[in-house]
Amino acid sequence: MAIRQGGVAQATTHEPASGGVRASAKKTGSRGARVSASGGSLNQVFDVAVVGAGAAGMMAAAVAGQRGLRVVLIDHAKKLAEKIRISGGGRCNFTNINTSPANFISQNPHFCRSALAAYTPQDFIDMVGRHGIAWHEKHRGQLFCDESSEDIITMLQHECDDGRVSWRMPCAVERITRADDEVFVLHTSQGEVQAHQLVMATGGMAIPQLGATDFALGVARQFGLKVIEPRPALVPLTFDAEAWKPFSALSGVALEVLVRAVGTATTAIRATTATATIATSDTTATAATDARSVPSAVGIDASRSKLEAAAARKANRRQRPGGKAAQTEFLEDLLFTHRGLSGPAILQISSYWNPGEAISVDLAPGRDLARELLESKQGSRQKLGSVLSGMWPKRLADQWLANAQTTGDGLGEQRLADVPDKTLRELGACINAWQLFPNGTAGYKKAEVMRGGVDTRCLNQKTMEANAVPGLYFIGEAVDVTGWLGGYNFQWAWASGVACGKALLQHGGKR
Numbered sequence: 001m002a003i004r005q006g007g008v009a010q011a012t013t014h015e016p017a018s019g020g021v022r023a024s025a026k027k028t029g030s031r032g033a034r035v036s037a038s039g040g041s042l043n044q045v046f047d048v049a050v051v052g053a054g055a056a057g058m059m060a061a062a063v064a065g066q067r068g069l070r071v072v073l074i075d076h077a078k079k080l081a082e083k084i085r086i087s088g089g090g091r092c093n094f095t096n097i098n099t100s101p102a103n104f105i106s107q108n109p110h111f112c113r114s115a116l117a118a119y120t121p122q123d124f125i126d127m128v129g130r131h132g133i134a135w136h137e138k139h140r141g142q143l144f145c146d147e148s149s150e151d152i153i154t155m156l157q158h159e160c161d162d163g164r165v166s167w168r169m170p171c172a173v174e175r176i177t178r179a180d181d182e183v184f185v186l187h188t189s190q191g192e193v194q195a196h197q198l199v200m201a202t203g204g205m206a207i208p209q210l211g212a213t214d215f216a217l218g219v220a221r222q223f224g225l226k227v228i229e230p231r232p233a234l235v236p237l238t239f240d241a242e243a244w245k246p247f248s249a250l251s252g253v254a255l256e257v258l259v260r261a262v263g264t265a266t267t268a269i270r271a272t273t274a275t276a277t278i279a280t281s282d283t284t285a286t287a288a289t290d291a292r293s294v295p296s297a298v299g300i301d302a303s304r305s306k307l308e309a310a311a312a313r314k315a316n317r318r319q320r321p322g323g324k325a326a327q328t329e330f331l332e333d334l335l336f337t338h339r340g341l342s343g344p345a346i347l348q349i350s351s352y353w354n355p356g357e358a359i360s361v362d363l364a365p366g367r368d369l370a371r372e373l374l375e376s377k378q379g380s381r382q383k384l385g386s387v388l389s390g391m392w393p394k395r396l397a398d399q400w401l402a403n404a405q406t407t408g409d410g411l412g413e414q415r416l417a418d419v420p421d422k423t424l425r426e427l428g429a430c431i432n433a434w435q436l437f438p439n440g441t442a443g444y445k446k447a448e449v450m451r452g453g454v455d456t457r458c459l460n461q462k463t464m465e466a467n468a469v470p471g472l473y474f475i476g477e478a479v480d481v482t483g484w485l486g487g488y489n490f491q492w493a494w495a496s497g498v499a500c501g502k503a504l505l506q507h508g509g510k511r
């Protein structure tokens with residue numbers, strides 16, 4: 001990458017302007033392909049056409065351009081790199097210093113290793129530093145711009161300028177064909193574009209309102225590549241409206257929780273509880289079942305818990321790359337909403353959740369609330385509601401107890417000393433292992449990423465090239481590599497973009 005001081009760059013003839021790309025009537029420098037003011041090709045075959053000028057596409061185009069390749073970068077959006085712009089609350093969480101393959105979900109977990117090792121968070125930090133962009137670490141290795149995510153977009157534009165990248169934007173790619181089994185022909189809203197190599201960097205389907213599409217997946221299928229079923233990920237989870245009613249009053253409440261993917265192992269619970277959609281389970285198997293003493297729409301089936309916990313651990317083990325036997329769990333904040341659950345904890349676990357499966361939420365991580373309640377009972381004259389409010393967020397404690405199905409007085413109004421031990425154990429167990437069955441997600445409109453995508457088994461892990469289609473590459477979110485929340489998805493976009501950008505060939509070069 002070219003070294004730049006203080007973020008000042010020389011504009012080149014095809015510099016994209018802020019909020020769009022300025023088409024130039026002039027020709028580019030010696031390496032640039034000639035384009036007309038309207039973007040029409042003057043019969044030049046580019047070395048590379050990159051479709052999608054987002055995080056991965058700009059990175060790949062810049063790297064290839066700076067190696068001397070003639071690159072054209074095409075995007076149908078009016079505004080450049082909208083996802084970078086809105087990311088990280090406008091400050092772009094551009095990487096995570098703790099990045100490792102374990103932070104990614106893929107049907108082929110080892111695939112991402114090579115690219116991530118070849119282009120590390122430090123490499124991107126170095127680039128950010130060369131451009132004079134100030135940044136800070138916010139939380140668990142997550143790095144953000146001090147000022148604005150616009151700085152990252154400008155940086156990538158400048159890197160593309162250094163590579164004399166030609167731009168077509170806004171320019172829709174309608175279809176792609178091949179001429180003589182060699183050249184890729186892109187049929188665009190601005191006419192035909194020809195290139196010896198094609199890089200698909202059109203991302204995933206999250207936030208379609210910003211122009212996200214599944215175009216890359218269609219191209220993959222067209223060329224005979226497999227696609228892992230795409231799904232919204234890093235997305236809020238929703239629940240059956242009726243079953244969620246008792247919890248919707250908690251909308252706005254946030255707290256730190258430990259959330260786990262339970263897998264399909266607990267499907268049996270769902271069938272055995274009175275309320276089909278939401279169930280709690282005492283996975284420590286200490287409590288007996290008494291549906292009267294736990295919140296409505298919540299039931300306990302402790303008898304199955306040991307079996308389920310074992311099965312769930314087995315199911316989760318499969319999620320772990322490298323065959324490690326750790327459970328998939330996240331200690332993060334959870335947010336109650338009107339329709340369900342959100343917040344970082346839920347976004348993280350949503351990437352592991354499949355329809356029909358349960359999640360388990362420990363609403364008081366690191367504490368044993370059953371034990372604390374039982375210990376507080378000795379000589380206590382306080383009501384259960386007051387005691388629980390002292391241990392837990394008051395709004396949550398009040399609502400939880402209000403939801404409880406009891407005969408006579410509300411559970412919160414009962415003197416702690418009068419509440420049976422069994423009920424306290426169940427209450428604590430229910431808080432420490434609240435098991436829920438989401439009925440869906442908030443969908444691509446609210447998702448941060450798409451999981452699934454082009455099957456990595458069809459791609460070369462060092463170059464991102466399709467094994468069966470020389471010259472065709474897939475990078476970024478379009479590939480079945482999905483990062484956790486916290487800067488990992490951009491790190492994958494940069495790393496896969498660089499791997500591809502370095503592997504692309506100048507026409508006439510030897511493969």
Ligand SMILES: Cc1cc2nc3c(=O)[nH]c(=O)nc-3n(C[C@H](O)[C@H](O)[C@H](O)COP(=O)(O)OP(=O)(O)OC[C@H]3O[C@@H](n4cnc5c(N)ncnc54)[C@H](O)[C@@H]3O)c2cc1C
Pocket residue numbers: 051052053054055056057074075076077080081082083084086087088089092093094095171172173201202203204206207210211212213214215447448449475476477478486487488489490491493
């Ligand atoms: C709200 C939000 C916040 C996020 N915050 C973060 C964060 O802080 N940190 C992080 O690591 N990740 C974050 N992400 C995820 C991150 O933005 C993506 O993983 C990343 O942008 C993927 O890069 P990409 O280059 O593969 O795709 P994108 O950046 O999405 O770029 C794809 C480009 O392709 C273009 N395109 C699509 N279809 C076509 C077509 N048919 N023809 C031409 N062009 C097309 C699009 O216009 C777009 O410019 C966030 C995502 C969202 C939605």
